[in-house]
Amino acid sequence: MVGKRTKKISLALFLGVATCISLHLGYLWRNRFFLSALGEEVDRQLQRIELRRLTTTAKTSRGSLTTASISPHVKHRTFLITTRPCMQNYDLLVITSSAPSNLKRRNTIRKTWAFERAFQPRWTTVFLVAQTRDEVVSDSLLKEDEAHKDLVRASYYEHYWNQTRKVQMGFEWAVTYCNFSFLLKVDDDVFVHIPRVLSFLSSPNTPEKKLYAGNHYANNTPFRGGKWKVTYEEYNLTKYPDFCPGFGYILSQDVVSAFVDTFSSLPFFRLDDVYVGMLADKNGITVTNNKGFEVWHPRNLVCVPTNYTLVRHDVGEECQMKMFKTVMFPS
Numbered sequence: 076m077v078g079k080r081t082k083k084i085s086l087a088l089f090l091g092v093a094t095c096i097s098l099h100l101g102y103l104w105r106n107r108f109f110l111s112a113l114g115e116e117v118d119r120q121l122q123r124i125e126l127r128r129l130t131t132t133a134k135t136s137r138g139s140l141t142t143a144s145i146s147p148h149v150k151h152r153t154f155l156i157t158t159r160p161c162m163q164n165y166d167l168l169v170i171t172s173s174a175p176s177n178l179k180r181r182n183t184i185r186k187t188w189a190f191e192r193a194f195q196p197r198w199t200t201v202f203l204v205a206q207t208r209d210e211v212v213s214d215s216l217l218k219e220d221e222a223h224k225d226l227v228r229a230s231y232y233e234h235y236w237n238q239t240r241k242v243q244m245g246f247e248w249a250v251t252y253c254n255f256s257f258l259l260k261v262d263d264d265v266f267v268h269i270p271r272v273l274s275f276l277s278s279p280n281t282p283e284k285k286l287y288a289g290n291h292y293a294n295n296t297p298f299r300g301g302k303w304k305v306t307y308e309e310y311n312l313t314k315y316p317d318f319c320p321g322f323g324y325i326l327s328q329d330v331v332s333a334f335v336d337t338f339s340s341l342p343f344f345r346l347d348d349v350y351v352g353m354l355a356d357k358n359g360i361t362v363t364n365n366k367g368f369e370v371w372h373p374r375n376l377v378c379v380p381t382n383y384t385l386v387r388h389d390v391g392e393e394c395q396m397k398m399f400k401t402v403m404f405p406s
């Protein structure tokens with residue numbers, strides 16, 4: 076009787092251990108390639124960032140977070156709905172503008188540059204998605220969010236001219252619900268070279284505060300006619316402030332926080348990247364140009380990262396895969 080039970084228990088234990096081992100081996104096998112080059116470089120950079128962070132965390136103000144996580148009925152300043160907080164502190168938070176119907180693009184990004192290999196990654200990626208009148212897409216978004224828990228939702232209806240509302244709600248979510256050192260805002264048609272971005276952020280030449288880095292656009296003038304017409308009522312000066320095009324730019328936490336505080340004292344402006352330039356201007360933040368934010372590239376080098384690539388604009392799904400592979404298996 077006792078012997079039989081012991082046998083049963085031993086068998087159960089053996090089966091349990093065997094299952095664990097085979098699952099683990101399967102996992103390792105699948106992730107062997109992802110883990111290698113990318114993983115090592117990312118880990119190296121992260122250790123350096125972590126060291127710097129430890130010496131500076133005390134100075135960062137994160138007052139709003141605690142209040143917001145405790146209060147069940149938070150009043151948001153923007154169209155933000157999501158109140159899910161970040162799981163942990165991050166050195167880099169990537170917020171990605173995405174239209175409701177762009178599920179395929181989001182999935183490609185999840186499989187490529189946004190793939191988190193570490194158990195406790197020091198960076199993470201979320202997608203900013205507003206509302207759609209298409210019920211099928213709307214339902215699918217709920218399921219997608221349940222599965223990935225990486226959507227940050229807003230209550231307004233998605234429209235090209237509502238991108239500023241998207242950026243506003245993304246910034247508000249970031250400062251209210253997440254602890255991070257740097258924020259990278261991108262669109263869902265870009266490739267992000269995560270190890271290089273982390274390397275850039277941990278460089279002693281990169282300031283930890285007052286950082287607004289990207290492709291520096293200066294002396295741009297408003298279009299006063301055509302499809303992209305901006306009326307004098309919307310903007311009455313001859314020149315825009317300096318700004319970075321919206322496909323990709325990096326802000327330090329203090330800057331994002333200051334921007335959110337400035338929403339109410341700045342008139343709404345439809346062009347989201349110019350609007351961010353206005354927020355910066357108002358807060359005395361200047362643009363740091365970085366050639367790693369690549370807007371344009373020669374036809375023959377479309378899916379090839381350069382020696383500088385941090386964020387590459389206008390990258391299709393196939394190109395995402397190609398660039399990700401090139402970065403992971405440098406020949």
Ligand SMILES: *[C@@H]1O[C@H](CO)[C@@H](O)[C@H](O)[C@H]1NC(C)=O
Pocket residue numbers: 137140141160161162163164252253254
């Ligand atoms: C953010 O950091 C603060 C202070 O270190 C901590 O109290 C809080 O729990 C953190 N929140 C999250 C979501 O990690």
Ligand SMILES: *[C@@H]1O[C@H](CO)[C@@H](O)[C@H](O)[C@H]1NC(C)=O
Pocket residue numbers: 230231232233234236237240
């Ligand atoms: C943008 O969102 C606002 C707020 O929900 C809405 O009133 C407006 O109609 C939207 N704009 C467009 C062009 O759809």
Ligand SMILES: *[C@@H]1O[C@H](CO)[C@@H](O)[C@H](O)[C@H]1NC(C)=O
Pocket residue numbers: 311312342
């Ligand atoms: C220009 O626009 C700003 C902000 O909307 C406004 O405060 C100012 O009065 C306008 N100036 C003129 C000359 O219309």
Ligand SMILES: *[C@@H]1O[C@H](CO)[C@@H](O)[C@H](O)[C@H]1NC(C)=O
Pocket residue numbers: 382
């Ligand atoms: C990129 O870097 C590699 C290795 O450091 C170097 O051999 C190559 O010449 C560089 N390419 C360009 C275009 O600068």
